[in-house]
Amino acid sequence: MWYLCVFYHRLLDYRKPEVESLADLFSKDVTDLQCNGSLEWKLPKHHHPDSPFHFVNLPSEEIARSVANRSILVKGIFELWGEGSNFEELEESIRNYPDEKKLPYLTSDSTFKIAVETFGKVISFEEQTERIRSLSYIPFKGRVNLKNPYHTFWLIETDDYDSNNGLPPISGKRIFFGREIGTADRKLLPTYQLKSRTYLGPTAMDAEMAFLMANQAQVKSGKLVYDPFVGTGSILVAAAHYGAVTMGADIDIRVVRDGRGPDCNVWSNFKQYGLPMPIGLLRADNNLPPWRSGLNEVFDAIICDPPYGVRAGGRKSGGRKLLKGVIGPYTVPDDKRTGHIPSTAPYSLVECVHDLLDLAAKMLVIGGRLVYFYPVLREDESIETTFPEHPCFKLVAISEQLLSYRYSRVLLTMVKIGPYTEEIALAARIKHLEFKENHLKWLEEGNLHSAVFSPADNHLNGSGDTKTAKDSKARYRGKYV
Incomplete structure (x- = not known):
């Protein structure tokens, strides 16, 4: 059935993938969703693809409600009773909507309220009241209840605002009226905000993005979720909120063991929100994973933000002298192990991602999801961006977040579609070598940081003023919101 899906106007690339992941999570018994992994989408008349208004085809009202209630970026999902370019067209559309679908929600033993929402403009309380009164042709028989109604109806209005006000251009006014199926609970974001x-x-992941990553990974109660770059545990906190069993690792033993004291560490973040503690936090190296031979297909999801060298660079075990062969392997004496901090060496992104994919191919169950960030330089948009591949995985979602006019980060969502074998490992190694041979130089250690933070090249515009490349961007923000 088709529903009107209204998004929050932010993180535009993340909106549809989140809905599709949640729809798949809540409808595992629906064959079409499992096979295709995507939903049917349509745009309202005159609307830009970045518009917050979309029509989506979902299998049932129950699934639509579950998606809306769990989603971070969906403002609401509605059963559309009518739409039009003006109130006359809206009335005609509502009157033509089948009575058998309307009348069950208009009975005398029910309560209701009507909410008025606008996008691209602000209207006064008096104008809202006038619009509600204009709906008198709808035969409501129940009582009005503004606090706890049985049914909530929404009148949503967009305007033909100018295309340069930072919003996606709409060439014509559109008015929607429908019954609320479900709305998002955005209250959890202030609860989990980083400042508290x-x-x-x-490098702590902000709460909104952590919950989005958990939704992309289809986290739910009882699933085992692993973060190999756990840091202060922000991603695992979001996973634990949805009931997952969590586990993390980090190469910096000071982060996972000590924190800033007994009352300020990774464990205290879970205690703060009353969440189940992780079953384990390991000091482990992604380059030399600690798992015993033969252990595989353990995790339901791996969610992480690999270190790519902007705020923090990647590290692996060994130290420069050990890796160069200046010194040989050594054993730390027993009396020095308690306070020992192992030596580490730089860890390039291309090597880090290969090790991550190899780990996920071994340790994820079939159908499990790998969700991770990957950086992209944007200064030369003529170069096509390629992403790492692995024979065990299918890439199902690419969501870009523009961090500046120079670089962005892309959230990649991959689903494991086949078992890990020696033949697969060899094929993956060949793919990695091809990627390493042809990759861009900023994937090497330190080059991304240099590309992002080096002084910008100035150029002169037609009037002779010095402008940076950022100033030449279109005023419509698009993915920047």
Whole structure:
């Protein structure tokens, strides 16, 4: 059935993939969704693809409600009773909507309220009241209840605003009226906001993005979720909120073991929100994973933000002298192990991602999801962006977040579609070598940081003023919101 899906106007690339992931999560028994992995979408008349208004075809009202209630970026999902370019067209559309679908929600033993929402403009309380009164042709028989109604109806209006006000251009006014199926609970974002978090680090994932990553990974109660770059645990906190059993690792033993004291560490973040503690936090190296031979297909999801060298660079075990062969392997004496901090060496992104894919191919169950960030330089848009591949995985979603006019980060969602074998490992190694041979130089250690933070090249515009490349961007923000 087709529903009107109204999004929050932010993180535009993340909106549809989140809905599709949640729809798949809540409808595992629906063959079409499992096979295709995507939903049917349509745009309202005159609307830009970045518009917050979309029509989506979902299998049932129950699934639509579950998606809306769980989603971070969906403002609401509605059963559309009518739409039009003006109130006359809206009335005609509502009157033509089948009575058998309307009348069950208009009975005398029910209560209701009508909410008025606008996009691209603001209207006064008096104008809202006038619009509600104009709906008198709808035969409501129940009582009005503004606090706890049985049914909520929405009148949503867009305007033909100018295309340069930072919003996606709409060439014509559109009015929607429908019954609320479900709305998002955005209250959890202030609850989990970073500024009130007990233990933070320089790369802590913000709450909204952490919950989006958990939704992309289809986290739910009882699933085992692993973060190999756990840091201060922001991603695992979001996974634990949805009931997952969590586990993390980090190469910096000071982060996972010590924190800033007994009351300010990774564990205290879970305690702060009353969440189940992780079953384990390991000091482990993604380059040399600690798992015993033969252990595989353990995790239901792996969610992480690999270190790519902007705020923090990747590290692996060994130290420069050990990796160069200046010194040989050594054993730390027993009396020095308690306070020992192992030596580490730089860890390039191309090597880090290969190790991550190899780990996920071994340790994820079939159908499990790998969700991770991957950086992209944007200064030369003529170069086509390629992403790492692995024979065990299918890439199902690519969601870009523009962080500046120079670079962005892309959230990649991959589903494991086949078992890990020696033949697969060899094929993956060949793909990695091809990718490493042809990859861009900024994937090497330190080059991304240099590309992002080096001084911008100035150029002169037609009037002779010095402008940066950022100033030449279109005023419509698009993915920047």
